Amino acid sequence: MAIKGVGAPDQVYDGNGLRVAIVHARWNAKIIDALVTGAVGRLKELGVLDESIEIISVPGSYEIPLAVQKTLASQRFDVVIAIGVLIKGSTVHFEYIAESVTRSLMQIQLKENKPVIYGILTCLTELQALERAGLDEAKAMHNHGIDWASAAVEMGCKFGD
């Protein structure tokens, strides 16, 4: 049995009535599109209504925290899924963005007292990103967008008030 992974949910959560925002970067669009598609499909499987899902895009992962903060401050959503794909280049740019975005998203969810699901892939290679978006047919890896949507419905039901 695989060790890594979220494991079975403690119960099935009904997303009907939940208002979910997906804030995603556009950098590495092929991978982003697969992750967002996976997340939206899972949200609907769990009962979230189409009209209760809002998708907001920003240029890159660095822009995600401000967009998430503004989205939550609108009081129009119970939970936000932040989706970005950082792929290591030849400089330390990757590290600075990854650290600051991750820290910021944690701070925002605690400040706004609303769940922010962490969907930032921090990959050392393009292949790692393709695998985690379920795009590497060779390995049929799992689309992490699905997991983030499941987490969003659970956290929205439990703590999204």
Ligand SMILES: O=c1[nH]c(NC[C@H](O)[C@H](O)[C@H](O)CO)c([N+](=O)[O-])c(=O)[nH]1
């Ligand atoms: O989302 C990403 N943004 C990236 N950079 C753009 C950054 O997020 C901002 O959009 C940009 O710096 C303008 O503020 C990336 N790289 O630089 O490699 C990346 O891999 N992923």
